[in-house]
Structures are given as C-alpha cells and as structure tokens.
Amino acid sequence: MTTDALPRPKARAPRGFQDRRADALIAERAILTAVSRVYESYGFEALDTGAMEYADALGKFLPDADRPNEGVFALQDDDEQWMALRYDLTAPLARFAAENWDSLPKPFRRYAFGPVWRNEKPGPGRYREFIQCDADTVGSDRPEADAEIIAMAVEGYAAAGLPRDAYSLKINSRKLLNGLLTAAGVTNDYQKLAVLRAVDKLDRLGAEGVTALLGAGRKDDSGAFTKGAGISSAAIDSVLAFVEGGRSTRTATLDRLSQVIGGSEEGDQGLGELARIGAALSGLGVGEDQALFDPSIVRGLEYYTGAVYEADISLPAVGERGEPVRFGSIGGGGRYDDLVARFTGQRTPATGFSFGVSRLAAALAAAGAQAEKVRGPVVVLALDAALMGEYFAIAGELRAAGLAAEVYLGGSGMRAQMKYADRRLSPAAVILGGDELAAGTVTIKDLDLGRALASTVADNQAWREGRPGQITAPRGDLVAQVRRIVEAAG
C-alpha cells in the first residue's frame, strides 16, 4: 500500500467521544468490580446484550426525542431494518426478557455494564458515549423489589468508595403526580408530560420558572419562548405544594404528601407503595435519612410507570480551574411495568437502577477518593544491541517474580530511555553494559528517590555526587533489590 498519494485524514476522535487512559480506566474498573460484586451478592446474574438493537425494539423514550431517530445513533441494515446503538441498558433488557421470557427463571434478576450512546450535543463533561452499570428485577410487582434495588444502590456507592454524605438518594413515584393531576382534572397526556418536564426543571429554574411552564409558558434569557402545560392556577398550586413536600426523613415526607395529594386512586396507590418501600428499606438497613422520598424527582426517561429513584451528588465540586461544577445525577432508575409488554402484550412488572459510572468516577475524584496514579513497569535499558538477549532475560526474571518489567524497545540513547522510564512513572530502571556484564553486576536506579532528590535544589548536588538512589548489585541479587525498591514505591 502506498499512502503518499492519498489525502491525509485528520487524527481526531468523533465529537463527544473520549479516549480514556490508564488512570481513568483503573478507576472505572474498580467501580464496576465493586458494584458488580454487590449485585452478585444479591443474586443478580450477568447479562450482556449487543451494542445495537432494532430501532422499533428500542422505542422512543428519551426525553425530548420527538423526531424519528433523534437522540440515538441509527443506521439502516442491508435488509432495510433500522438499527440503533442502545441509549441505555434497560430497553435492551426489556427486549431480551420478552424474547426469552418462557425459558427464564422468574423473577429474572440481571446486572449488566457497558457503554451506552446518546446522539446529543456534546459539551464539557457531556459525552455521547458513557458507561452504565445496571441491575434490574423483571417479573416482580412487589414494592420490596424496588426497595432492594435502592438498597443495592446505597451499598454500591459505599463499595465504590463514595462517602455517605457525598450524595443523596431520592425516591418518588410517578403515580403521585399522576394522581394529583387526575384529581385536579388534568387528564390530557400531552399536558401531563409538559407538567413532568416543567417539574424536572425545578432545580434549574426555581418555583417561578416552573410556575410559568405549568401555566401559559416561559420566555428564557435569550428570548426563546417555551409553551407551557396550560393547567389551571389551582392545579399549579397543588403541583407546587406537592413538589415542595420533601422532608428530612421518609416518614415525615409521606405524612406531608398524604395531606397534599387529594385522594385519587392512583395517588393513594403510589403512597401505599412508597410506604412499603420505606418499610422494606428500613428492614434492609437503609436509614430514614439515607434514601429519602423527594416529590421533585422526575427522571427523564418516559418509560417509568411507578417508583423512580435518583442519586445526586451533594459535594461541592470544583473543576480543573477551581470553578464550581454541577455534577447532576450519578445514577437513577425506577419501575417500568409496561416496557416488556410493548413486545408481548402481557404486563411484566420490572424495576431497576443504573449507575452512571463515568460521573461517579468524576464524583469520587472530586471527593478525594480517586485511585492512585498508575505506576509504570521496571524498565530495562537497552544500551548495547549485543546484549538484547540478556535484557530480555532480566525482564523475564522480574516478571516471573511478579514485577511488571519491560525492555526499552525504542531507538534512542540512555538519556531518552531514562526520560521514558520517568514518564511511565516507573519505580526503577535496570542498567547493564559491558562493564557490568564483565563484573557480574547490574546497576539499579531507584527512580522515585531520584525524582524526590532532583526536586530539591539543596540535595541536587549531593544526588549528583553521591549518586544516591542508584546501586550496583551482584547479578544474582537483581530481583531482590528491584523488589525492595518497587515495594518502597508502593
């Protein structure tokens, strides 16, 4: 192949797609391992569905996805069927459960992790590909199933290392607001959805903005007008009293909400389910103030039918330049009793929670709980082409002793090789030239010590003269000497 004649493509990742290097990956894998262990301890089995689903199977449940294929990455297959990259792990689970329902143990409890894709406008901290880690119970309508999912979320955050006071887990039920709206005479599906979207903006717009969006509409700072839900002012008052009904314990919130919600059948049903969720949470050891009922929680996905859950960071977070950062949700979920029925026509109640792994990793870093820097291997310098066999033998000995090691394989000289080991954050470099070979010795540099000394002006001279951090040892002591340095480096 000759490449000279071709125009050169520009090397760049697609907009909103990230390249993640070792430090980020190690942190992410630690989260996935910790959370998966919690899920497995609760009897959830691993499942992996493919990255793509047929578009009709995925459905259109993304917030604000009104146009066909909006919000997803879609393409047409050879046989004309539209396929799309999954936008979450729940829709594929519903498809899988519907396809295999007869042969599955029921309830079917599965966990899954992997990337999901949203074809949205990327921005700072907002990617079009991100990692989720979900657990779902399909085939149980017991509120205890919701409680268990919430308890696993709490346990999962703890296992991942997130301090209990760094986030709050909030629970609501779609049935409450639905019941309230029915009692207030709002029965139009479009209006209900508009109310949901207005309430979802409480955090950002405050009560005044939400009031406008519940009524005639709202003009934002840019002058753009959003049409409102157009519900009566009495209904607006009810909605606002409802969304502001959160208290500092589950019991107190339930008491308050039972006063606000005017005895509709659906609202009472929702309250009854929350009461059972609350009781089961207490039984599962989740404190009254650790997972709260919060009527302002909406969750964007449209497929939820009952309880919804959301975990929000409560840490004050700062960005790279010290500016305050809003993390948003680090996880959430809910009950979706109709998603499997879309395929089968048979009601199949289900509930689940999804960890936003990338955001949780960012939150852990902000909470100071991030992983150590990934250390490089011991680097065996390649100083003499005739000794390559000996260099490989040294690296092999170190690996056999459980120490990561490599022979430098670039084409540069000693100074560049040392710089390479330094950039890899290697704990040690091994030097073997003709002199050492003849004497039956090796020279080992303690790179952490060298870095520490080199960074102190006063000691720099001493370092140059006394060459601390470098020892020459008999060849037979190589592994022991390197191990000593690696263990000191931690």
Next chain:
Amino acid sequence: MTTDALPRPKARAPRGFQDRRADALIAERAILTAVSRVYESYGFEALDTGAMEYADALGKFLPDADRPNEGVFALQDDDEQWMALRYDLTAPLARFAAENWDSLPKPFRRYAFGPVWRNEKPGPGRYREFIQCDADTVGSDRPEADAEIIAMAVEGYAAAGLPRDAYSLKINSRKLLNGLLTAAGVTNDYQKLAVLRAVDKLDRLGAEGVTALLGAGRKDDSGAFTKGAGISSAAIDSVLAFVEGGRSTRTATLDRLSQVIGGSEEGDQGLGELARIGAALSGLGVGEDQALFDPSIVRGLEYYTGAVYEADISLPAVGERGEPVRFGSIGGGGRYDDLVARFTGQRTPATGFSFGVSRLAAALAAAGAQAEKVRGPVVVLALDAALMGEYFAIAGELRAAGLAAEVYLGGSGMRAQMKYADRRLSPAAVILGGDELAAGTVTIKDLDLGRALASTVADNQAWREGRPGQITAPRGDLVAQVRRIVEAAG
C-alpha cells in the same frame, strides 16, 4: 404512556448480534483478566478509545471491502461527517497515537479490550459483534518488538488456560512474498493483492485452487468465476514453492525459505527480520516448535507491512451435534508501519497482536477447559407476607457473611419458589414460616443433595421419607449451616 394502541414490535436481537448470559460472560472475563495481567506485566498500559471513529480515520483495510462503507457500520453525523463503529482496535490506536504522539512516552505500549463490529453476513459462529483484546507497541521498528508481542500471545494463551498443543502460532512476513514477486517481475499492486488473496485460500482450496487463482482464474462449484492474478507460470511455481516452505522449527523454515526467495532486497530484509524475531523468541523462552515460521500465513487486513502472526486452533473440535467444527483463527496481528503515517506523514513503525476472545472462549470450551457453571444465590423463600422483614434480615446476614443470597420476590407459591432456586442452580434454600419463627429455628434445604438424590430412582423413596438434604437448625446457626452447604457445593 398507553401501549395498547401501538403495534407490537417483535422482540429479537439484530442479525449477528448475541445475547450472552452469565456462563459465557464469566468465561470471557476470565480470559480478559488473564490476558490483561500478562500485558500489564510487560509494561503495557490500558487505553480505551470510543466505539466510533470518523470513517476517514478508520480507512478501508478490511479484506474484500471495495465499496465505500462496506464491512463497517457507518452513519452520518449531524455535521455531515461519516462515522463508523470500529472494525478492530488497531485503526483507533493509530488515530489515537497520531493525535497524541507528541505527549506520549515513546515507544507507546498500550493494551485494550472491547467489542468490535463488522458489517458482514452473519452465520453459525460468525457474529457481527465480537470481543478483541490487543496489545501494540507504537514507535519501535525493532524485530524484538514483534518477538515480544508474539511471546505475550503465547503467555496469554497459557494464562487463559489453553493447552500448548491445542493451537499453533504461525509467523510470516509480508516482505518475503513481496520480495519474491518483485524478483519474479510482478510489480503491479492489483496483482500483488490478488496473489495475497489467492495464497490466503490455500487451506480451503488446496494447491490446485490456488494455482488457478494465481493464473487465469477459477470457477467454483456453483459456477461462479473469480478472476485470477494472471502471473506467469514460473512465478506461480515460485509462489507455491514459497508457501509450502514451512518446516517444523523456525530455524529449518528460515533455511528453506532463504533457498526459495531469489535475492530481492525486500525478501532479504524480511528474512533478516524473521531471523532476529526467531533469536529474540528463543531469548524470551518461546520454543522453536511453539511459535513457527509459516509462509502460507497472510492475514486479511491490508495495513500490515512486515511480520504477520496468526494463532490457529489445532484441536479437533466438535459442534453441538457432534459434527466437526472449523474454528479458524483465535488471534493474530502483525507489523503496520504506515498506519500512523496515514495521519501524520511521518513513518511510525508499530506492531501488535489481537486475541479473538469469543473464539478463544469457544476453543477453551472445546478443549475441556471451560469454567464451571455459574451458581445461583442462596434463596430465602417468601412464604408469609408478614415475615418479609425477617426474610430480608436473613438474606442480609448471609450476604454480610460473604454468601450471595436473595429473597424470592415473585408472586408464586412454595413449589414454584423451589423450582426457581433449582433453575438458578442455587446451593441452598432457606425456609421460615410461622412454626419455625415460633420455635426459633430455620429450615435449610441442600439443593445439590436434593438434585443428586432426586436423579436416582432408588434413592427417591428414601429422599421423600427421610427428607435428607433438609435440616432444621436454630436461627442462630443459620449462617454456619448455610456456609457448610455452600462450601460442599463448591
């Protein structure tokens, strides 16, 4: 949301996409963990690029991908740029290396694993999404870098549990055949590619079929005609002598090939590089008969420029119905010195190996080295709604003791609950009703023992009468009794 009015989509995964359940995933994760550990021990760092790349960055290197976007899943972004799902992990690495070259330690050594996608016709055992696990060294033209990559492949297969005699690792160099063709007067790029594709079919078509494809062309059994490379009969003879030059040790093959290849500069260079790879392999402890030179190896991807490697299963494999199965390659790679230069214009030599993880898992299963069946959790039966709190407490105690446990959360009776535990392959079920509660006891069923006894007609009666495999213990002994049963179940 009302679903009744909508047409029901059919629940099915896209053609060629797999749902993988716990047994398959556990086996796959074991491979990824084992191979990643080998890569890390050699100083390779983890990298994850996104699932998609711009189509121009991916390039067109798939075998037989002559039409635009053929072989890949491509779509157009909002800004009109074409994107595609990666078809391997090498092309994204080349893009990443080109994009970040100035800031990377050089040589840059990275490993990566994850799904790749090929938009090909699916078939039995042939998927459009599969898992690869790669290591690559970018920025080293030393043949020792190739040798190290090969040594890691050998070590990786061993770490994954593949017996040494279950596969063979074969090494070739594109430079040998190129040199031979140049010496034989074949210099046209199209003809060279046609020769490569013909040689690649040696396994399937034999020498006669390949001879036809090297010459005028070949008509297959269906009557379809494939145009040949159209090289001279003397050149055909040389090519055949070359591809049949493999011997049972690296040294013997090199001796034979140096006789066949008629002194072209490129051929001699290829032989020299293979000699250095062979020497380094021996230094790295890879036996003469463990990784062989084999001139018939081609590798389909067009971006290779020098050494190529391929691991083929040598096990006799049988399918589900006992029929013989051809596994094909379980891994491969090679040197691609021009792939980064496509972006930068600067030659950046690189080499790597890719484990075909899904096929390796299948090969391990065929070799009898597959993982144990995944066991379900201890199931606490839910027999009395008033006791749910107690059931959750029991499950919590078991989990706190490190034993996976769940409360049954479906709506069925005792028989269905026992069947559920059986289908989950649970080691034990815990039974607590009003009687046990009053007496301060729990009943524990040893499900493995029950299964073993139930499968023996003679013992069936004894099992019914004596109820072995079921004990009633004081509530305080629960964890110890369950642990005993779980540990016996293994």
